[in-house]
Amino acid sequence: MKPLANAVVHGNAENPCKRVYVECRCYTDGEVLITIRDEGRGFDATAVPDPTTAESRLLEHGRGIYLMKTLMDEVSFEETGTVVHMRKKSNVGPDAQTRAA
Numbered sequence: 660m661k662p663l664a665n666a667v668v669h670g671n672a673e674n675p676c677k678r679v680y681v682e683c684r685c686y687t688d689g690e691v692l693i694t695i696r697d698e699g700r701g702f703d704a705t706a707v708p709d710p711t712t713a714e715s716r717l718l719e720h721g722r723g724i725y726l727m728k729t730l731m732d733e734v735s736f737e738e739t740g741t742v743v744h745m746r747k748k749s750n751v752g753p754d755a756q757t758r759a760a
Contacts, residue, residue, distance in 0.1 A: 665723040681696075689749025690749050693747075695745075
């Protein structure tokens with residue numbers, strides 16, 4: 660999972676003495692909330708370059724935040740980027756559950 664790799668590599672600078680904390684909440688309606696916290700110095704999420712630009716497309720790094728924002732419904736950063744909250748809503752609404760029955 661890319662957010663965990665980002666926390667270890669970028670957040671904690673691969674320091675084996677630093678920890679990464681993960682909290683995952685799954686709800687009966689299918690919604691998932693994930694929080695990942697590292698012990699690093701943090702970063703400015705708004706300063707991360709767009710990996711889809713012509714000058715960035717061939718780089719071998721820099722896609723973690725882009726992937727999180729693309730795959731999740733909500734992504735937010737707190738505490739100078741050392742905490743990331745991700746939310747994925749259920750793709751199954753009440754009408755779809757009724758039709759499937």
